[in-house]
Amino acid sequence: MTALAMSKEERRIYVKNIEKHLRQYKSYKVAIKNLEKQLSFSTALKEIPDKQRGFRIQHPLPMEKIKFEIRELKLLTESIDEAIKDLSEVQKQYVECRYFNNWTISKTALEIGYSDKALFLIRNHIMDQLLIRLGGLSYME
Secondary structure: OOHHHOOHHHHHHHHHHHHHHHHHHHHHHHHHHHHHHHHHHHHHHHOOOHHHHOOOOOOOOOHHHHHHHHHHHHHHHHHHHHHHHOOOHHHHHHHHHHHHOOOOHHHHHHHHOOOHHHHHHHHHHHHHHHHHHHHHHHHOO
């Protein structure tokens, strides 16, 4: 279903899902770094014989699972980066304040210099664009 042909209820659900991903954006970035470190450590650890390591690995770390998670998180963050790249400066500032920093509407309005009501219109315009630009991301849980 395209963003233009969805019901109000479907739109509401997809918007909430996009907002969830936007709020988790910074956590996704940190997770990528941590998973890449784990992957690097696991690879190096496998190359050291048990005797030199001083311990035995009971269950090898699921390298493929870590790689998959990294790819999935990179897909999410890169998709978000690409989708917000062409937003106006005010829209980018709204996304940064409201979602990346988890600020309230009031604090965001104060920072950007718009009324709460105007921010509601800005949010709707942003979501209209992101529903199209993010496509399948709005379906990802």
